[in-house]
Amino acid sequence: MSFASDVKQEVSLNEWSKDEMRACLSALLQLTSSLSISNRGIALICKTENAAVSRTMYRMCKDLYDVEIVPSVKRRMNLKKNLIYRLRLEGNVKDILKDLGIYSNRGLLDKPLQKVVQKDGAARAYLAGAFMAEGSVNAPTTTNYHLEIKCPSESYADFLIKLLDRFFIPAKKIERRGHYIVYSKSADKIADFLRVIGSTECLLEFEDVRISRDLSSNITRLNNVDVANEMKSMQAAKKQLEDIEILKELNQFQYLPDKLKEIANIREENPDSSLNELCDLYYKRSGENLSKSGIKHRFVKIHEFREKMEKDKL
Numbered sequence: 001m002s003f004a005s006d007v008k009q010e011v012s013l014n015e016w017s018k019d020e021m022r023a024c025l026s027a028l029l030q031l032t033s034s035l036s037i038s039n040r041g042i043a044l045i046c047k048t049e050n051a052a053v054s055r056t057m058y059r060m061c062k063d064l065y066d067v068e069i070v071p072s073v074k075r076r077m078n079l080k081k082n083l084i085y086r087l088r089l090e091g092n093v094k095d096i097l098k099d100l101g102i103y104s105n106r107g108l109l110d111k112p113l114q115k116v117v118q119k120d121g122a123a124r125a126y127l128a129g130a131f132m133a134e135g136s137v138n139a140p141t142t143t144n145y146h147l148e149i150k151c152p153s154e155s156y157a158d159f160l161i162k163l164l165d166r167f168f169i170p171a172k173k174i175e176r177r178g179h180y181i182v183y184s185k186s187a188d189k190i191a192d193f194l195r196v197i198g199s200t201e202c203l204l205e206f207e208d209v210r211i212s213r214d215l216s217s218n219i220t221r222l223n224n225v226d227v228a229n230e231m232k233s234m235q236a237a238k239k240q241l242e243d244i245e246i247l248k249e250l251n252q253f254q255y256l257p258d259k260l261k262e263i264a265n266i267r268e269e270n271p272d273s274s275l276n277e278l279c280d281l282y283y284k285r286s287g288e289n290l291s292k293s294g295i296k297h298r299f300v301k302i303h304e305f306r307e308k309m310e311k312d313k314l
Contacts, residue, residue, distance in 0.1 A: 003137060003140070003206075005050065005052075006202055006205075007197075007199045007202045008050055008053055008131070008135075009052045010200070010201055010202055011128045011197055011199050012132060014125075017121065019122050020122050021060050023116050023129065024060065025060040025100060026101055027127075027132075027133060028129045028132060029046060029057070029097070030100075030112065030156075031129075031130060032046045032048050032053075032057070041093075042093045043089060043093060045086065045087075045089075046086065046087040048084075049082045049083065050132070053132045065096050065099075066092070067089050067092065067096060068089070068090045069088070069089055070087070070088040070090070072086045073085055100112070100116065101115060101116035110152070110153050110156055111156045111159040112126070123166060124167075127167075127196060130149050130160060131193075131197055134150040134151070135148065140205070140206045140207075140209035141213075144185065145186065145210075146184075146190075147184045147190045147193060148184075149182045149183075151179060151181070157180035157181075158173070167192065168192070169192050170186075170189065171183060187210055191210070233274050233275070236275075240264075240302070243302050243303050247302075247306050250310070250313060252306075256302065260301055260305070262282075262285070263282065264302060266281050279291065279295060
């Protein structure tokens with residue numbers, strides 16, 4: 001199973017109060033169902049590719065309402081040939097949808113009434129239902145973090161964004177193939193979302209893999225910085241030695257001021273040493289403390305002296 005399927009499986013086993021169950025079922029039915037009208041009356045057809053989600057809808061409908069449910073399974077006729085789990089709800093369908101806040105005298109609502117998610121517990125359960133119905137999340141082992149929920153309309157997407165913001169989870173929306181997608185690419189906020197919907201085991205797995213991966217990335221980044229700094233130090237030392245060598249070839253080295261000559265001698269004796277190491281060596285030889293910037297300044301003076309001598313020779 002995918003990581004998203006694991007999350008849905010775990011969330012489907014959560015224990016909810018009746019208000020929370022009603023909120024969760026409101027999201028599930030709004031995102032997975034359609035109305036069917038025939039000579040037998042109005043029926044609600046719910047479809048999902050996830051068996052755990054189908055079982056959750058069946059259980060919640062039975063626990064909350066006196067409704068007849070006819071389950072069936074069909075194989076999708078495409079390349080993947082996934083199973084489609086179908087529930088047909090018959091009976092007092094309008095009353096159920098009204099109780100769930102997604103139906104009124106005007107017909108089906110494009111987003112639930114505020115009373116459905118008024119309490120924080122119900123809001124958490126609603127987000128859990130929305131994710132089980134149309135959500136997906138990348139496994140933490142992939143190269144990028146991504147959580148999304150597919151929405152049937154822009155107004156529903158805006159409703160979800162506000163609901164997520166209630167738990168300090170900022171999200172964005174984008175239109176894709178006739179639907180709106182509410183998404184987040186922040187690893188921290190995806191972890192917060194898993195916590196909000198009650199996916200504790202998957203949250204621990206997500207955080208464990210994420211921390212390990214981020215630690216490895218940080219170590220690699222620090223190693224790269226160390227290598228880059230070492231290369232810069234080696235290139236600087238090479239230029240400094242080149243300045244000294246040219247001055248000696250021009251027979252001008254002996255005209256350097258004593259302080260510059262002293263640091264040049266230390267560099268020649270220690271061609272691979274860093275500026276910090278040269279500071280220590282200079283202190284041992286002269287008893288004088290000299291900072292990295294002081295050492296660097298003296299090499300700049302040596303370079304300027306070399307350029308002046310070369311011009312004078314022309």
